[in-house]
Amino acid sequence: MSPISVTPPPTNEGRSGDEGAPSMAKPSHTKSIMTAAFIIVLLWLSAERTDATLTQLVTGAPEMGKLLVEMFPPDWSYLTTIWAPMMETVQMAVLGTSIGALLAIPIALLASGNVTRSKWLYIPARLLLNLVRTVPDLLFAAIFVAIFGLGAVAGVAALILFSFGLISKLLYESIEAIDPGPLEAMTAVGANKLQWIRFGVIPQVTAQFISYLLYTFEVNVRAAGVLGLVGAGGIGLLLTRVLDQLRYDRACMIILLTLVIVLVIDYISYRVQEKLL
Amino acid sequence: MKNNPLIRRPWLHIRWWLVAVVIVSLYVWSFTGIEFSGIRENAGTVTVAILQGMISPDWDYVYLAEGEDLLRGMIDTLAIALLGTFISAFLCIPFAFWASTNMNRWKWSSGVGKFILSFIRTFPEIVMAIMFIKAVGPGAYAGILALGLHSIGMLGKLYAEAIEKIDRGPAEALLACGANRLQVLWYGVIPQVLPEFMSYTLYRFEINVRSATILGIIGAGGIGTPLIFALDSRNWSRVGIILLGIIITVSVVDIISNYVRRKIV
Incomplete structure (x- = not known):
């Protein structure tokens, strides 16, 4: 039972039209x-x-x-000004994604019903995950700015929580879908729980975990670009400034640079996943 | 591990080392780039205050007779998300057909469509909202337009993928019977993609509800405006009740939407 989805909804392969439906009666309108x-x-x-x-x-x-119309042509000369804050944005995304992913591993194991057999453990864990995921990243950022003060630290903290929610949800669903064969074999030869996880669960989900990590990283680079709107560091600060000055050509330049970086990440993660899967 | 193929091929070994070096330097670069010194001393007390605010929220704020309360804020938020999703569900259809490879005669044409969708996706809704506030003034309407425009990027992509997956059979059969292009579209394509379109639209609605909660931060309507005021005035019990309101509303919307989506497909 997973009431909240974060990935694109399951694609419905093999379900095309009404094939296999024998009743030819006109459906009621x-x-x-x-x-x-x-x-x-x-x-x-x-x-x-x-x-x-x-x-x-x-x-x-x-x-x-x-x-x-006002956005074009973009102000190319602005590139030199935005390069440094853009790199800060990427750095925030790197840290937020990795730390969030590390935190996600134990909770994902706890939330999967085939690893944690006890309902009393995995249902509260899932509940916690669902609660974390209801809060959008910018809201986390606004709260962390109130806690940590203005700056990139608040942004990183927001991204950590956001990535944690996203990755743990994706990961626990993959863990639940793993092949039970190796696990049964290991239980049969008397492996303890840690060995069971290390050699039975982790090898089966590593590739997926890395692809979720890369996907979240891409989402976070896009998200980190706007965290500056609430004062949480990154390129967003400049973005607010140019929007206030009605310099849409400069805003367009910032967006274009984000797009280029996202496309580069996209390409790298595509190549990495090709190697892994 | 004696028969591990990795060990017999030294160049693979070197490559793994290179990957490790790249990853380590990426982290070193990231850690040195962020200033960790700027943390306030009272971070701990503020965190405790927010948590206390969530435990003992300002229940009176749920309904106030004179307006500007949680209930109305949440209704506004839902209305913004609903209208934004509705607008994009229609606007993205031409883009989806443009971007799908099997509906285009030329490959570059669908590539251009895909790039435009990608470009729209990169524009954060909050930035669009700021621009629409400049265009139509602050308020919920700017938020609706921002969500409507931004969602085209993702919905268009998902719709296009649904179109690319269709079974060509019915369309070819219709063509063979002498149906014109519009008839082929209406009877051969639309019935196949409609359930997926609806499912994706509902999914986007879930996302838009989350986005609509933050649009108020920059003045584009919804619950975000009272939230940012409460945060600025350090009214933690009010922050607590608004956060609770958001969490409950989003959860309920997710549960309902998931249920309906499972029914559709």
Whole structure:
């Protein structure tokens, strides 16, 4: 039972259309009409609540376009100014991801039902994980700025908690899906719990763990870029400044550099995963 | 470990050492880059205060007769997430068809579509919200537009992947019977991808609820505004109740959405 998902939802391989459904009777439309009506009512109530109207949306669309036009061409000369803070952002992401991943290992083992046999242990562990994951990273950052003061430390702390929630959830799901064969064999020859984990569980999930680590790192680089908005270090500080000055060309440059770095990380993790899997 | 293939091939050994050196230097570089000296002395007391605030929250704040309370803040947050998701679920469809390899005649065309989606994804919603505040003024509406635009990046990508996975059979059969392109799309493609589209949209809604809780930090509506005020004024019991409100709301939304998603697919 995992009520909260953090990864893209399970892809539905092999489920295409109604293959295998023998009944050719026309499905009743009542249910879909009811669902549609329910959604429309919800949307209408939401629009009422937030004073958003369709006409506003139509008038807002050109505003979107205007912003996009102002962003181009990006201010290339700004690159020299943003390079150092951008590297700080990457450093924050490296530390946050690694420390979060280290913390995630024990709790993921605790949360998987096939390692921790006792319900009294793994259900509270999962509950804790779900609670950690309900809080967005920027909120963590705002709280840690209140605790640690302005600076990169608060950002790293926020990223640690965020990565911890993400990786432990992904990891415990992989641990639950491992092949029980080696585990049974080890129990049969009398391995203790630690040996059992070391030689039965860890070899089966290492590759996945590394791919989750890289995925989280990528997410964190994107996230670390905005932590500066609440004063938690990194490139976000400059981003707020240029947005305040309405220098969208410079903001675009910052975003483009983030995109390049993310693409590089993407490429590296693709190559690493090719080697591993 | 005598028959380990790694040992018989020394160049592989060297490569592992190189990897280790790269990783170690990455960490050295990261640790030297962050200043750890700037931590406040009262960090401990503040942490304790926040935890105490969560244990004994300001229950009165849940409902205030004059408005600006937790309940209304959370409803605003949910409304922003719902409308933002709705907008992006429609806007991303053309992008999804553009980016999917099997709906394009040329390979470069889908590559361009994919790059645009990637570019949109890199734009954080909070940055978009700041820009929309400049364009349409502060408030929930800026938040809705920011979520609506930002979500196109991820939804477009997921939709495109769903389109790429479809079974060509029905579409070819329709073509053979002389259906036009629109009919092929409507009867051959849409029914196959609709459940996945809905599932991804719900998934994005879960994410958007989380994002909507922070949009208020920069004034784009929702519960974030009272939260940042409470943090700034060190009103820890209020911070506590708002955090509890966020945790409960997000959990409930997740549970419901997961249930519905499992029904759909």
